[in-house]
Amino acid sequence: MNRLGNATFENYVGLEQGLSEMAYQMVAHVLTLGYAVMLAGLFYFILTMKTVSPRYRISSVLSVVVMVSAFLLLYAQTQNWTSSFVFDVEKGRYFLGDGQDLFNNGYRYLNWLIDVPMLLFQILFVVSLTTSKFSSIRNQFWFSGAAMIITGYIGQYYEVTNIGMFAFWGAISTLFFIHILILMRKVITEGQVGIPEQAQKTLRSIWVLFLIAWMLYPGAYLMPHLLGIGAEGGLFNEAGVVARQITYTIADVSSKVIYGVLLTVVARSRSLEEGYKD
Numbered sequence: 001m002n003r004l005g006n007a008t009f010e011n012y013v014g015l016e017q018g019l020s021e022m023a024y025q026m027v028a029h030v031l032t033l034g035y036a037v038m039l040a041g042l043f044y045f046i047l048t049m050k051t052v053s054p055r056y057r058i059s060s061v062l063s064v065v066v067m068v069s070a071f072l073l074l075y076a077q078t079q080n081w082t083s084s085f086v087f088d089v090e091k092g093r094y095f096l097g098d099g100q101d102l103f104n105n106g107y108r109y110l111n112w113l114i115d116v117p118m119l120l121f122q123i124l125f126v127v128s129l130t131t132s133k134f135s136s137i138r139n140q141f142w143f144s145g146a147a148m149i150i151t152g153y154i155g156q157y158y159e160v161t162n163i164g165m166f167a168f169w170g171a172i173s174t175l176f177f178i179h180i181l182i183l184m185r186k187v188i189t190e191g192q193v194g195i196p197e198q199a200q201k202t203l204r205s206i207w208v209l210f211l212i213a214w215m216l217y218p219g220a221y222l223m224p225h226l227l228g229i230g231a232e233g234g235l236f237n238e239a240g241v242v243a244r245q246i247t248y249t250i251a252d253v254s255s256k257v258i259y260g261v262l263l264t265v266v267a268r269s270r271s272l273e274e275g276y277k278d
């Protein structure tokens with residue numbers, strides 16, 4: 001078993017029982033859907049930029065940065081998937097290909113290193129803080145965002161071989177995540193003061209969306225263990241492989257695209273109230 005070293009569990013499934021046609025294709029499709037949505041989002045944020053007054057436009061610019069980097073990463077992740085597993089005609093299933101790259105979700109983690117600070121930074125251009133200092137919140141967002149991802153990136157290498165290390169790095173990462181949630185809650189609470197009723201409502205939806213979408217990422221980290229308990233093949237079952245990629249795609253579309261769209265809606269409402277005409 002250990003000849004795969006620190007490879008993630010997807011590879012172990014591909015080495016032992018192989019992936020069924022349905023599991024393999026569902027992952028390929030959901031990854032493709034992911035990068036297609038990012039490209040569509042890119043056009044949305046460019047085309048709607050002028051519907052908000054200039055002071056809010058940085059939010060759209062940051063969404064554009066997020067769309068471009070997510071598009072490229074998800075494209076690379078899809079290529080990584082299709083090149084890692086090869087169809088075996090004899091057995092009628094997909095197995096790890098000889099001489100190919102192994103599959104790893106690490107592309108995502110490194111993409112988050114760009115996207116997480118951008119997404120957190122972005123909201124600060126749409127809301128006005130009442131008591132907190134912009135620079136202090138920004139620095140804490142960046143610090144904890146990067147620390148959360150780097151520690152999680154290390155942890156994910158151990159999901160099969162060393163559960164202790166996997167749990168340890170996951171726990172450290174979670175501490176930074178909690179810090180981010182506390183900061184975001186503060187930003188959204190302060191941001192509601194003195195803005196139109198409709199925009200306040202949208203900000204409250206942003207909080208709910210944020211909470212749910214961001215929690216899906218640690219869910220995906222734990223996925224093989226969540227779905228592995230009592231399942232056939234234990235940790236190494238293809239349901240976990242498919243569930244992880246679907247979870248990531250839902251999380252990506254929500255935390256990057258829908259979040260960006262809702263921020264544009266708040267910015268538009270504030271712009272109109274301030275007398276902006278397009």
Ligand code: RET
Nearest residue numbers: 115152170173174177214217218221255
């Ligand atoms: C990890 C490791 C396990 C513990 C926790 C994690 C949290 C990850 C999060 C990622 C968010 C990513 C986003 C990307 C958008 O582009 C690193 C999986 C808590 C919250 C929003």
